[in-house]
Amino acid sequence: MSVRFGLAGFIFLLAALACAANVLAAENAGAVAPPVAAMAVDTPSDAGGSITIRFRPSPGEGEATDPVVSYQVSRSPCRPDRFENMGSSTSYALANAGKITREAPLIEVVDSDTRDEVEYFYQVTALTKAGRRSEAVTVGPVQSKAQWFARDKLNLLLLAAVVSAAILIFIEAIRRGKIPFVRKIAGLEAVDEAIGRATEMGRPILFVPGTQDMNDVQTVAGIIILGRIAQTIAEYDTHLMVPTSRSLVMTTARETVREAYIAAGRPDSYNDEMITYLTDEQFGYVAGVNGIMVREKPATCFYLGSFFAESLILAEIGNSIGAIQIAGTAQPAQLPFFVAACDYTLIGEELFAASAYLSQEPKQLGSLKGQDVGKAIAMFFILLGSLLATVAALTGSSSWWAVADWVRGLFRMAG
Amino acid sequence: MLRRTIPMIITFVVGAVLVVSFFIPHRPFGQLGEDFSVFFDIISVFAFVLGGGNLVWIHGDKISKRRPGWGYSVVCLLGFFVTLVMGLLKLGNPWGIQGDVTEAGSMFNSIYEFVFTPLSSTMFALLAFYVASASYRAFRAKNIEATILLVAAFLILLGRTFVGALLTVWVPDSLAFLRVPNLANWVMMTPNLSGQRALMIGISLGIISTSLKLILGIERNYLGADSE
Numbered sequence: 001m002s003v004r005f006g007l008a009g010f011i012f013l014l015a016a017l018a019c020a021a022n023v024l025a026a027e028n029a030g031a032v033a034p035p036v037a038a039m040a041v042d043t044p045s046d047a048g049g050s051i052t053i054r055f056r057p058s059p060g061e062g063e064a065t066d067p068v069v070s071y072q073v074s075r076s077p078c079r080p081d082r083f084e085n086m087g088s089s090t091s092y093a094l095a096n097a098g099k100i101t102r103e104a105p106l107i108e109v110v111d112s113d114t115r116d117e118v119e120y121f122y123q124v125t126a127l128t129k130a131g132r133r134s135e136a137v138t139v140g141p142v143q144s145k146a147q148w149f150a151r152d153k154l155n156l157l158l159l160a161a162v163v164s165a166a167i168l169i170f171i172e173a174i175r176r177g178k179i180p181f182v183r184k185i186a187g188l189e190a191v192d193e194a195i196g197r198a199t200e201m202g203r204p205i206l207f208v209p210g211t212q213d214m215n216d217v218q219t220v221a222g223i224i225i226l227g228r229i230a231q232t233i234a235e236y237d238t239h240l241m242v243p244t245s246r247s248l249v250m251t252t253a254r255e256t257v258r259e260a261y262i263a264a265g266r267p268d269s270y271n272d273e274m275i276t277y278l279t280d281e282q283f284g285y286v287a288g289v290n291g292i293m294v295r296e297k298p299a300t301c302f303y304l305g306s307f308f309a310e311s312l313i314l315a316e317i318g319n320s321i322g323a324i325q326i327a328g329t330a331q332p333a334q335l336p337f338f339v340a341a342c343d344y345t346l347i348g349e350e351l352f353a354a355s356a357y358l359s360q361e362p363k364q365l366g367s368l369k370g371q372d373v374g375k376a377i378a379m380f381f382i383l384l385g386s387l388l389a390t391v392a393a394l395t396g397s398s399s400w401w402a403v404a405d406w407v408r409g410l411f412r413m414a415g
Numbered sequence: 416m417l418r419r420t421i422p423m424i425i426t427f428v429v430g431a432v433l434v435v436s437f438f439i440p441h442r443p444f445g446q447l448g449e450d451f452s453v454f455f456d457i458i459s460v461f462a463f464v465l466g467g468g469n470l471v472w473i474h475g476d477k478i479s480k481r482r483p484g485w486g487y488s489v490v491c492l493l494g495f496f497v498t499l500v501m502g503l504l505k506l507g508n509p510w511g512i513q514g515d516v517t518e519a520g521s522m523f524n525s526i527y528e529f530v531f532t533p534l535s536s537t538m539f540a541l542l543a544f545y546v547a548s549a550s551y552r553a554f555r556a557k558n559i560e561a562t563i564l565l566v567a568a569f570l571i572l573l574g575r576t577f578v579g580a581l582l583t584v585w586v587p588d589s590l591a592f593l594r595v596p597n598l599a600n601w602v603m604m605t606p607n608l609s610g611q612r613a614l615m616i617g618i619s620l621g622i623i624s625t626s627l628k629l630i631l632g633i634e635r636n637y638l639g640a641d642s643e
Contacts, residue, residue: 295484315549316545
C-alpha cells in the first residue's frame with residue numbers, strides 16, 4: 001500500500017517538476033527585453049534640483065506581436081530598495097513615429113524634483129502593450145547639484161564675445177580714424193523731409209513708440225530715435241504728439257524730448273502735454289491713437305518700436321488722412337503690414353541702426369561696422385552649412401552628415 | 416550730472432549682471448533674470464499712478480476749458496472712474512471685499528466681459544477690412560518686385576483654400592510638387608523662411624549692438640543726454 005502511494009507520489013512529483021520546467025521555459029522564451037545602457041546623471045548646465053535618466057530603447061520595441069510601448073521610471077532616495085513610481089515615458093518608436101532622424105535613439109527622462117547633495121537610485125522597466133514588464137534596470141547613486149557655468153551656452157558666449165569685441169574694436173578704431181561708408185537708408189533720409197512737410201502744412205507730427213514697455217529693446221530704440229528727431233522738430237518749431245501706452249515710456253519720452261528741446265535752444269516750446277499716457281490695453285490704445293489721428297490730422301506719422309496686431313490699423317488710418325508715414329519695427333510678422341501701408345519702413349536691424357545713422361557720431365557708426373562682422377560670420381557659416389548638407393545629401397555619407405550636423409550644432413540654442 | 420551718472424551706473428550694473436547671469440545657472444545668478452523682472456513690474460505699478468494721473472489731468476483740463484472734442488474726454492474719464500471704483504470697492508462681488516477682483520458676477524468683471532471685451536474685439540475686427548485695403552495697394556503689379564509679391568500672395572491664398580487643391584488634383588503624383596498647396600508650402604517654407612531668418616540675424620545683431628551701447632554708456636539719448 002505504502003509502496004504504491006510512494007510510487008504515485010514520485011510520478012506526481014516528476015510531472016509537477018516537468019510542468020514547472022515547461023512554464024519557466026515558456027516564460028523565458030517570451031521575456032521582455034529591458035532598456036539598454038541606462039544611466040542617471042546630474043542634469044548639466046542647470047541650477048540644481050534635477051537628475052536626467054538616459055537609456056536606449058528596449059529591443060522589444062521592434063516586436064510585432066506584443067511590442068514595448070512605454071518605460072516606467074521609479075526613484076528611491078538614499079538607498080536602492082524603496083522605489084516609488086515616477087511615471088511613464090512613451091517608447092521611442094511611438095514618440096518618433098513618422099519622423100526621420102539621423103541621431104541615435106536615446107530616451108531621456110528628467111526628474112526635476114530632487115534635493116541637491118542627496119543620493120538617488122532609479123529603476124527603469126519596459127512595459128509591453130499587453131502589460132508585461134521587463135526586468136528592472138537599476139542605476140545610481142547620483143546626486144544633483146547647481147553648476148557655475150552653463151556649458152550648453154558656450155557657443156552663444158563665444159559668438160556674443162566675438163561680435164561684441166568687433167563692435168568695440170570698430171568703435172575705437174573709427175573714433176581715431178576715418179568715417180566709414182554707411183549705405184543710405186531711405187526711411188531715415190526722409191525724416192527731415194517728413195518733418196519739413198508737417199511744418200509747411202502747419203500740422204502736427206505724431207510719434208508712436210509701440211505698445212511695449214521700457215524693458216523691450218525696440219521701445220528703447222524708438223525712444224532714442226524720438227530724441228534725435230525731436231531736436232529737428234524743435235528747431236522747426238512744429239507741434240509734436242507722443243501718445244504712449246505705458247507710464248514708464250511716457251516718463252522716459254518726456255525726459256528725452258525735454259532734453260532735445262533744450263539742446264535745440266527751444267526749452268520754452270516744450271510742454272509735458274506733448275507726451276501723454278492713454279492706456280495699457282492694446283486695442284484701447286489703438287482706438288485712442290486713431291481718434292487723435294482723425295481729429296488732429298497729423299501731416300507726418302512715425303511708428304517706431306514694438307508693434308503687434310495694431311500696426312496695420314494705425315498705418316491704414318494714417319494713410320486715410322494722407323500723412324507721410326515712416327515705420328520701423330523688429331517684429332518680422334508686422335513688417336509686411338508696414339511695408340504695405342507706410343511710405344518708408346525701417347526693416348528689423350535698421351530700427352537699431354537709426355540712432356547711429358541720424359547722429360553720424362563716429363562711436364555710433366563704429367557699432368554698425370561691428371555688426372557687419374557678425375553678418376560676415378553668419379554668411380560664412382550659412383554657405384558652409386548649405387554646402388556640407390548638399391554634399392551629404394548627394395553622397396549619402398554619414399561622415400558628411402556628421403560634419404554638417406556639427407556645424408549646425410555650433411549655432412544651436414540651449415534649452 | 417548725478418541725474419545722468421546714477422542711471423548710467425544702474426544701467427551698467429544691471430545690464431552686466433543680467434548678461435553674466437544668463438551663463439551662470441548657480442544661485443543667486445540663475446534667479447536674477449526673474450527677480451529683476453519682478454522689480455520691473457513693481458516699478459511699473461508705481462509708474463501707473465503717473466500714467467493714471469496724466470490721463471485725468473489731460474482730459475480734466477480739456478473738459479474744463481471746453482476744448483474741441485471735450486465730450487470724448489467726459490466718456491473717457493467716466494469709464495476710468497467707474498471701472499476704478501467698481502474694482503477698488505469690489506461692488507457686486509459675491510465674496511464681498513475679500514473676493515477676487517475678477518470674480519464672476521462682480522460689476523468689475525461684468526464691465527470687462529460685456530463692455531471692454533466687445534469693444535476690443537470690434538477694434539481687432541477692423542483689421543480684416545484694413546488687410547483688404549492694404550493688400551489692394553500693395554499687390555498692384557507696378558513693377559517686377561510688386562508682381563512677384565502679387566503672384567506669391569495669390570499662390571499662398573489659393574493654396575490655403577480647398578480651391579487650390581481642387582484645381583490641381585489632376586496633376587500626377589510624379590509632379591506632386593506642382594500642386595498649388597505644395598507650391599504654397601514651398602513659398603512659405605523656403606523663400607519666406609529664408610527671408611525671415613535673415614531678418615532675425617540682422618535684428619539679433621542690432622539688439623546686441625544696442626544693448627552693448629546702452630550698458631557701456633555709449634548711447635545716452637534715452638536718458639535725455641546726448642551720446643558722448
